[in-house]
Amino acid sequence: MHIVDLNCDMGESFGRYTIGRDEEILKYVTSANIACGYHAGDPTTMKKTVQRALEHNVGIGAHPGLPDLAGFGRRPMDISEEEAYDMVVYQIGALKGFVDTEGGRLQHVKPHGALFNMAAKDQPLARAIAKAVYDVDPELVLFGLAGSELVKAGHEQGLKTASEVFSDRTYQQDGSLTSRREPNALITDHEQAVEQVIRMIKENKVHTVQDTDIDIDVHTICIHGDGESAIDFANYITKALKESGITLQSIGEFITK
């Protein structure tokens, strides 16, 4: 039997500023990565997003980012390992405040944007993040790019880890994502995107832009919560996965070390 988690970034509104169609996308995903006030999100948004996730019975994750609201956490910053550890503890703690007051349970942690990308390749940074997650709660699941340093660091640290794949991105032979600067970085055709994911899940293989197959682990698929076709694609991929006999389930319910 094939099981996979479907995750989406959420709670990225800030004050009067709104981003994302959280209410709608929650009907489709099984895990929500909730922004913690650094790259996006504010206390009220965090609380409401936790409440909505609980209503929809969706697994709740902290989504810590770089302290860069103006850049939405997407601009790499040269932070030290200690700063990374500390800002991850801070943000998980803040979100946990709302999870606790709302009677929920924190399921996972997924670093956001540049922090996620940096931690995919930078071993000391990856280890600092993994240690922060572990120190807050060793039962948390750490999300990282499939095959990344972050997944390795989480594993070494003794955490449960979730290997994440992207349905709408092409892969390089070394397992990395094709840079968005390349013309063939994105898969815009929904059918092709879903085919890639289903093959990853069933065969643990992905076809690279170098025209080769490589092995890939998949525990969770990332989909987007804003943009024109976000809801359409969420609807499309959940249907297609189910029709292929793949079960959608929150990561915390099936992941093991």
Place this chain on the structure above:
Amino acid sequence: MHIVDLNCDMGESFGRYTIGRDEEILKYVTSANIACGYHAGDPTTMKKTVQRALEHNVGIGAHPGLPDLAGFGRRPMDISEEEAYDMVVYQIGALKGFVDTEGGRLQHVKPHGALFNMAAKDQPLARAIAKAVYDVDPELVLFGLAGSELVKAGHEQGLKTASEVFSDRTYQQDGSLTSRREPNALITDHEQAVEQVIRMIKENKVHTVQDTDIDIDVHTICIHGDGESAIDFANYITKALKESGITLQSIGEFITK
């Protein structure tokens, strides 16, 4: 037997900016109010301050403030009750992250600056804060100005509350502090300051600027951690209290509902 807690604001440094002589003042106080990144403090400062407080066996409190680093949380802001609730949960949660990772236990919550002063008089705001503290952990002790709406709200909410007094401030007949704009607001003489506190503790009375005595509850005394004479005064008051037969103890060890 007379027991009192001695508290001080701490961890108010930010990045390369340093405020307060935390390391020295920790030798004297029994409770530390640690800034949570809103009016002051940053993740690394928070972690280190928690570590130091644990080393000195000092009770650890969250010190949530208004989101106003430029004004050090001292400028009243017209926030809603929901915003107050949410920003208090956020900040307690963030500090709790470090208390948990460092193996400590959060003892209390004391709002900072303008939030503390506003909550002394504004019942709905006081209730929102008390509810936030209770919802995070009903065992936390809530600090408020002696006789304030905040202490009342904490009591009604079912929290343990600590009535705080100031050794270096004069009191009005209605139990409020004399405004800092008044010439007689401050007690600069150490001996006189300590006499006022000892009388508060032993007789539950304070002499007001209107030349009358009023009743006052005292569970904790606030002292300052920066300024020229901060360490001298900390040394002076702790000696004087002990010589008067008053026991200094962390609030969590003796407070009851």
Place this chain on the structure above:
Amino acid sequence: MHIVDLNCDMGESFGRYTIGRDEEILKYVTSANIACGYHAGDPTTMKKTVQRALEHNVGIGAHPGLPDLAGFGRRPMDISEEEAYDMVVYQIGALKGFVDTEGGRLQHVKPHGALFNMAAKDQPLARAIAKAVYDVDPELVLFGLAGSELVKAGHEQGLKTASEVFSDRTYQQDGSLTSRREPNALITDHEQAVEQVIRMIKENKVHTVQDTDIDIDVHTICIHGDGESAIDFANYITKALKESGITLQSIGEFITK
């Protein structure tokens, strides 16, 4: 001949966050109040908004606000007169940077949100703001609520001032706007809103909720740039004003001391 300026807040997007339909609303208004990075706006947004305003030949104004992005500058804060002066100089200067580099000329200054409302009633604050505007450039036009302390302070300071009215708000007998907390604060009917404005312009009168007429000055009308019907209303009011023989012109072209 009747002349009036039509102004709208603009450039209030921030990083990846978008607010307002600036591009469309610029076709209708004669003056643009551009956010300066405190309550909203960021450098890139400021530059682009200045560029667009110049393309549409719309008068450019600085729109300084309180340092409260999370609250969109709408939460009153207890700032000192010096802080008000300094933050207004800072924000006008920053916007002027872009006006200068883009080859334009700064026409006016309109404080935003809570700062605008506070300055309507608080004389020392109003004077601090007027002095800041004057000190940066005595030729700037200062916008204030018709009949407000801000308009008076600007006048006393020797600035040209623009009395602003709202088409969609009801008025009190003392010339103030009915609080948004009251059920009859808003005029939602477009026809009624425009009728009120046209009478203000032609007769210098407005009918109050106390069922009396009061005198009112009008140099500029504020319309909104976001919300469902913003563009419809902009279209409706500009047509109606022109059909009534009222000329729409940028404030800088017709205002005198």
Place this chain on the structure above:
Amino acid sequence: MHIVDLNCDMGESFGRYTIGRDEEILKYVTSANIACGYHAGDPTTMKKTVQRALEHNVGIGAHPGLPDLAGFGRRPMDISEEEAYDMVVYQIGALKGFVDTEGGRLQHVKPHGALFNMAAKDQPLARAIAKAVYDVDPELVLFGLAGSELVKAGHEQGLKTASEVFSDRTYQQDGSLTSRREPNALITDHEQAVEQVIRMIKENKVHTVQDTDIDIDVHTICIHGDGESAIDFANYITKALKESGITLQSIGEFITK
């Protein structure tokens, strides 16, 4: 005749946080680089620092930095060229607001910290900054590390540029500063530091850690405004330079294209 400018970073306090001994150091330097609210500084600090610089007849410069108060602008961030251009225009404009209101004249621009270092090596970034400076005012002097891309970009843009050297840092054969991570990065001996600078000025040569001499341009020397020995060193270097027959003068008074 030998002339040199002596510059120091200033106005880096923020709210209640104080850094630097500006008042004292202003007696020694000929140019002040004033923080603009991004990496440090706030409107009131900026105004007061401009006032003090004018009192001491010291050349005033804008000191724009990365938007990273927590990291004091020292953490490299991956910003785009457009973002760099815009944040430099914004910050120069903001400081110019105070220079204008205080009746002064802006003399120069020196990027701060990581922005300065990044612009030393990154040509497109250097060009974006030089263009921003030029577009605000083509008469401004642009400060850059001697031999850097920033000085080259300023020159190409048609700006007057000032080549900056450090008295207390050692140099590599390629003209770059020895990384602070290396043990021999700093020159802590005052006499040796001043000897290096005097030779740079008189012979346009510096001895590198590779034991070779290289050519170097010197228009301005950077000294530090905080730390134990800052004032002592300022006193020492100004005396030594004068005794060597070197004239200290604000860059604007002697620099030519």
